[in-house]
Amino acid sequence: MSVLIKNGRVITASEDYTADILIEGEKISAIGKNLSSETTHALSPEEIDATGKLIFPGGIDPHVHLDMPFMGTFSSDNYETGTLAALHGGTTMVIDFILQTQGKSLHNALDEWRSRSDGNCYGDYSFHMAVTDFNDDTKKEIKDLIDKEGITSFKTFMAYKGALMIDDRQMIGLMNEVRDRGGIVTVHATNGDMIDFLIAKHRAEGKLSPLYHYLSQPEITESEAAGRFADMAFYTDVPAYIVHLTCEGALNQVRDATERNQKIFVETCIQYLILDASLYEKDFEGAKWVMSPPLREKKDQATLWAGINQGLVQVVGTDHCPFEWNKKLMGEKDFSKIPNGHPAIENRMELLYSEGVEKGRISLNKYVEVTSTNAAKIFGMFPQKGTIGIGADADIVIFDPKKKHKISAKTHHMNVDYSGYEGWEVTGKVETVLLRGKVAIDNGKEKIKKGYGKFVKRGKVSKVI
Ligand code: DUC
Numbered sequence: 001m002s003v004l005i006k007n008g009r010v011i012t013a014s015e016d017y018t019a020d021i022l023i024e025g026e027k028i029s030a031i032g033k034n035l036s037s038e039t040t041h042a043l044s045p046e047e048i049d050a051t052g053k054l055i056f057p058g059g060i061d062p063h064v065h066l067d068m069p070f071m072g073t074f075s076s077d078n079y080e081t082g083t084l085a086a087l088h089g090g091t092t093m094v095i096d097f098i099l100q101t102q103g104k105s106l107h108n109a110l111d112e113w114r115s116r117s118d119g120n121c122y123g124d125y126s127f128h129m130a131v132t133d134f135n136d137d138t139k140k141e142i143k144d145l146i147d148k149e150g151i152t153s154f155k156t157f158m159a160y161k162g163a164l165m166i167d168d169r170q171m172i173g174l175m176n177e178v179r180d181r182g183g184i185v186t187v188h189a190t191n192g193d194m195i196d197f198l199i200a201k202h203r204a205e206g207k208l209s210p211l212y213h214y215l216s217q218p219e220i221t222e223s224e225a226a227g228r229f230a231d232m233a234f235y236t237d238v239p240a241y242i243v244h245l246t247c248e249g250a251l252n253q254v255r256d257a258t259e260r261n262q263k264i265f266v267e268t269c270i271q272y273l274i275l276d277a278s279l280y281e282k283d284f285e286g287a288k289w290v291m292s293p294p295l296r297e298k299k300d301q302a303t304l305w306a307g308i309n310q311g312l313v314q315v316v317g318t319d320h321c322p323f324e325w326n327k328k329l330m331g332e333k334d335f336s337k338i339p340n341g342h343p344a345i346e347n348r349m350e351l352l353y354s355e356g357v358e359k360g361r362i363s364l365n366k367y368v369e370v371t372s373t374n375a376a377k378i379f380g381m382f383p384q385k386g387t388i389g390i391g392a393d394a395d396i397v398i399f400d401p402k403k404k405h406k407i408s409a410k411t412h413h414m415n416v417d418y419s420g421y422e423g424w425e426v427t428g429k430v431e432t433v434l435l436r437g438k439v440a441i442d443n444g445k446e447k448i449k450k451g452y453g454k455f456v457k458r459g460k461v462s463k464v465i
């Protein structure tokens with residue numbers, strides 16, 4: 001089976017040209033002018049006319065939580081609905097998080113996550129392993145996860161004490177082991193003790209609305225942890241990545257680290273670029289945006305956009321972690337019981353194009369870098385994923401840059417009954433999505449079946465990309 005995409009404007013992290021792309025099987029086999037079945041000898045390829053369209057590498061969202069047990073419930077998108085919604089939005093691969101249960105092994109958690117994900121995905125996927133209990137036994141599992149399972153990134157939490165948080169002693173131990181085995185340590189960098197103190201204080205004062213979720217996690221709780229993490233990563237010389245960085249103070253810690261030639265990779269998420277904390281003033285409706293870290297100020301948005309262009313922020317993900325409204329209501333009388341997270345897996349590519357490229361904040365090449373290429377490089381999948389090149393997986397988005405549409409929970413594919421972006425007008429629409437050579441989505445219609453999505457084993461990583 002072959003596919004020939006004709007006359008699209010191909011955008012990679014460094015190139016921009018009009019060409020035809022031939023796909024044979026799961027891979028891109030030729031890129032050039034005037035390709036046809038005669039010139040390539042491909043047997044009657046299915047032709048797609050992409051005149052006037054942009055061609056991007058399939059989006060990679062390295063920060064999603066599907067079917068995840070959290071705060072007394074499960075995130076409402078499972079592997080089926082979540083990866084399908086991702087494909088509708090131009091994201092062909094996600095990296096989800098396995099959470100170790102404290103007192104149990106990493107492999108135990110891997111088995112549990114596989115029992116929910118295996119055979120259920122539409123899109124391709126991988127896992128980060130969240131280490132919530134680093135000890136001598138856990139340490140022995142790291143090598144196996146990297147060498148045998150292709151899980152090369154290890155997530156840590158500096159917050160959520162008693163459930164997910166590890167202390168600095170464990171962090172240093174994990175960093176040493178991961179460095180020796182060829183992996184990367186990633187972090188939710190906020191100061192859990194400071195946050196727990198502020199939550200308890202607000203609750204004791206009867207301050208229980210969603211606004212106090214925001215006020216319990218001020219910028220300093222994030223900048224302090226980002227700086228501490230950067231120092232520990234420098235000391236142990238481990239490849240390091242901060243997930244969902246939201247604010248000026250934390251990015252300045254990363255900027256300072258560059259002075260000693262240290263590279264800390266930084267991910268922000270679409271919501272931190274385009275939404276701000278004024279949404280928490282909408283009484284309980286603010287629960288839609290209760291996530292950790294919380295939305296920040298306009299000045300932080302400006303810092304993050306600049307950070308992308310300065311090369312300090314390499315990735316824009318989502319931290320997709322949706323909860324139905326009736327689950328958000330668990331915290332109606334107490335913000336600390338609102339399940340943290342919001343839906344965005346389907347919206348990231350179109351929102352970033354509209355707010356970033358269309359509004360002149362980032363270039364087309366930068367767009368591809370932060371939505372796909374850099375994640376593939378940082379997490380050990382490049383050039384199989386993350387680019388359009390001969391021999392790469394044919395994960396391709398055909399994008400109409402002119403088409404305007406509105407985001408709504410009525411039309412989205414995510415399994416959640418509200419949208420954090422209801423009524424947003426977006427310029428640019430995902431038209432056709434190919435995943436490993438197969439048309440997966442065509443004009444809003446799915447063309448593949450559950451189970452087509454494959455687990456992607458990832459390679460070793462390094463401190464620079
Ligand atoms: N933050 C969220 O908002 N949800 C899931 C986990 C996290 O760190």
Ligand code: ZN
Binds near residue numbers: 292
């Ligand atoms: Zn987090």
Ligand code: ZN
Binds near residue numbers: 321
């Ligand atoms: Zn997360």
